[in-house]
Amino acid sequence: MVEPQSSLLSVLRDHLKLTGTKEGCSTGYCGACTVLVDGEPVNACLFFAVDADHRSVTTIEGLSPERGELHPLQSAFIESGGLQCGFCTPGMIMSALGLLLAHPAPDEAAVREALAGNLCRCTGYQSIVAGVLEAAPKVRGADAAPARKRARSRA
């Protein structure tokens, strides 16, 4: 049972035990709890769980469902050094994915604009921007061939 006042964040973390989504401030300012609802990034701490009824919610756990296989954004963050303490990382990656789904070939300014609601205290952001720009073409490729990829993984 989900209480009417429950946030999507508390349902994810406390009820479903999907703790990959982080709670940094619970007031919508740090972005650590960013998830996608119908492909759009939202702060799960400010989003009523009941409003997610019959909608698609994607969390960091849903990004690389097949064990060991990383999403291009995850690989790019690792390679570029776009994470240190890792606490902002799930939200940062989900915001970046939201951007790439809407704008598959963003420039640097668009990346910065899209991630302006996600705080990171460790990296200085430069490596995060580099990671998103690096991942963009690969995410485009992955989107173009989801069916093929699924077929391959079944085989």
Next chain:
Amino acid sequence: MPERSGSATIGSKLPRLDSPAKAQGQAVYVADLQPQDALAAALLRSPHPFARIVSIDIGDAKQMPGVRAIAYSGNTPAKSLDFGIKDQLLFPRDLVRYAGEPVAAIAAETEDQARAAATAVKVAYEPLAPVLSIEEALAPGAPLVHPDWQSYEKGANRVTDRNICGLNRIRRGDVTAALARADAVVESSFIFSAGAPGYLEPRAAIALREPDGGLTVWCGSQSPYGNRDDLADFFGLDPQRVRFINQFVGGGFGGKILMAAEWYAAALALQCDRPVRLVFSRHEDGLNLFPRHGGKATFRSGASKEGRLLGMEAAFFFDTGAYVGYGAGTALIATMLASAPYRIPAVDLSATLVYTNKQVAGSVRAPGGPQATFAKELHIDELALALGMDPLEFRLRNAWQDGDRSPTGQLLEGVRVKETLEEAARAIGWEARRAPGRGVGIACSWWFSACGRSEARVEVRDDGSVHVHSGNPEVGTGSAAGALPLIVADRLGIDPTAIVLTLGDTATQTYDGGVGGSASTFSAGQAVKAAAEDVRRQLLERAEEALEARRDDIELREGRAQVRGAADHGIPIGELAAQAGTPIAGRGVTEEISDPEFDASLVQSHDFASWLAPSFVTSAAEVEVDASTGRVVVHKIATAQDVGFAVNPAGVVGQIEGGAVQALGYGLCEELQFGPAGIINTGFHDYLLPTIIDAPKVEAIMVESPSGAGPFGMKGVGEPPVTTPAAAIGNAIRNAAGAVPYTVPMTPERVWRAVKDRRDSRI
């Protein structure tokens, strides 16, 4: 060049081992642990900055639904915590000394029940006039934050006098005479606001009393072993039965060295037989913060018309809040930075630590560094401008060189001030002509490498896996998850991703002093290196027999011991462990390295007067200032840092880039504000961390001059890059707009006022 071997070598770029888990949301932080039978905890905090506690009554609260334990002054030890001055109790008894100070902790079945019960604890207060600034604290007849200050036990070198809880001084030569001889003398006064560490993960802890009388604490700490010892000592427990299990830490920056949530979860857990889980909200974390010290400083220096510095006076005052905590380091470091890295024949440098009724200031990343460097480097620019000299040229002319002595008489070797100045200046384009409204600034400094006790264990098992135990926790810096495995991989010739790391779990019996003082790779790296070399020696010994070859002809490479030049004549190292019938294990410990010598006659009450393996750092910044609004846009920061030797360059670059943006926040937008009722801005909506939009391009330049003391010649890396950028930005603002506020943060309003005042004064 250090010896290189095997598949992954020190000095190559290694993505941190924890990054796949972090990128997938699988890294577990304390608040991610949700034991099924856990009780939830809440704290009752003082609403007053300063008040007498008349009475505390927990009677009603105990009867509230779901309540299982209440901890407060009435049922916890009356012992003082020991941070050099025994001025703090776990729960206050007679006086509360800051708004937000925990007075009681409650454990209940649900968080709502715990919070409800907290409001039912009846505390009768008699509010007192609080001391909210350094000026108020030092005014004649000021109320005493600690009326009993004279009765406190304290360590050597701790100076106390009413609201003063620290005072140190460095004096060399005759400053008055030197300034009288000078062709130019300038005096400048600075104000530093207090700042937050700014980690994204609010503090949390889970504690469970064990049937054997011990205690297990799940924490996210920078210093699990130190915390364990403090906690065991306070509650009278056997430290060997107290286990701290560190989880991933969502950033520390010095704010998670001392315990907060751990104390209260433990105090409650000792009263029940279920786990007690305490997770701070962002607001509560703000109330329980260990901020960067606010304060002020006055500098007066003189130079000859040829541009030689002759004398300098500097006096710092730091607001350390309600208790001394880890505040002393800030004042000690400030005097060490005040005149560095310059040759100045006569100096008089002092720093005073002052109690106020505010949150307890701590050792935020490079404690004292950004403050002292901001004041000193803006002051140096002011003197250069008074002499009509280029600020870079002025610095180069006065910079330390090999063989110079520090103000405390330490002999300086491997000095790289000049190189870092030149590299940063080149990267920013110092000589380039710039459009109106644009400017450049430069700032340099020095820092230390701290060597704390650290132990490590490295073990090769028969399946070929390599297990590394280090007490050093991974808080995000990449020392433990990047540099340490790289060192092991280098020594054993293995792929670092084959390493299984166990970090910061006191059950592994590998003591470590924790993350602080840029000590992690410097200290834990030494221990891990020694342990790995012990294993390496044993592997080669066994391989000699197994391969019937001379040891000198055997190399460890790609997980195998093999005869050099004959890749097919080898054996997997796991096989060597299997033949041994037991894992091949080695232990390592840091060697005692004595601090460099200094001249004790030059210092007063100073126990950090010489610095091990000092490093040198320069930042240069390019900014654009809109004089009509005071808005500052930082286009670029270039930081050139002497790192000794970069064990993992990927990690070093991450520290320099991240440090630059933290420092930008310190310089331009971060300011803890205090009103009559205490701290005002505890959230990310009113305490402004730099966002990705504010962050400039950062160029990280590594200058390598091996230290002789650190493993592979490295020096401490984490703190220096946060010390210089704010000062470089300040000097760039003056270069662009003709004026700069001598207050950090340099907010648009302050910049606008500084520029306007300068224009007005010219009319």
